[in-house]
Amino acid sequence: MSELYIRVAEDENEEPMEIPSEDDGTVLLSSVAAQFPGACGLRYRNPESQCMRGVRLVEGVLHAPESDWGNLVYVVNYPKDNKRKMDEIDAASAVKIKRGFQKTSDLIVLGLPWKTTEQDLKDYFTTFGEVIMVQVKRDAKTGNSKGFGFVRFTEYETQTKVIGQRHMIDGRWCDCKLPNSKACPDEPMRSRKIFVGRCTEDMTTDDLRQYFMQYGEVTDVFIPKPFRAFAFVTFADDQVAQALCGEDLIIKGISVHISNAEPKHNNSRQMMDRGRFGAGGSYYLRIHCLFILLHRKFIYG
């Protein structure tokens, strides 16, 4: 006669949970998945060989290894993709932890001489610390400088020092400030899709997919044609998307800006969120997202 329940755990050392068996002694995979979402099978340690063995699975039905399930603890199998997803979430949270509140931002450089090039900027700012990005903004048609640009440093300390003083560059006094895009971050919204602003034309969908994979499973990349300097990237997990919103990321040497995909208007859901959390709510929601990522890391190791 079969057991009424078998013991199942996520890990051999975890507290097992009792899962009901069917009248014929089998266990439905759906019964396991009801307690362990995403489960695709079971395994157990063979007491004789001390090796892990898989439980026979036929069309959603798990069959006892011997005549019955015995007193073993069965361990849940998850698809490889699921495991990879967890690793990616760890990677995303690791990025957050590493950066903490000391992360650097792009700085706008105002008052550049018309003749100043990116090489000039890099040469100048490298005297303060390691530079990871410089840009001189130019007129698309003429190529003339617009008299301002952007710089980003590796070290937060360098950024602080650079903001705190004026700069004589090629004979003119220039100022470095945090750009406006940093001052008012976009309102949060629970979307799996992010808007990637300031893309360049040489960024392919493959480039973007390859880059964003490090944060989580990417389910779609969309680049409008003709070229419009932005793209959309969709993740499998909205928490990964949300965690990236507001970031300036460097892809192929270019600083792109991440924000929520949907525009602020024509979205009633977002209006509701804004009403509930108020104007300053975005900060707390982002902390909340980070907290969720850390919590998962705690649970899944």
Next chain:
DNA sequence: GTTGAGCGTT
């Protein structure tokens, strides 16, 4: 072919 406060081809 110019210019001199600003904010990065949404």
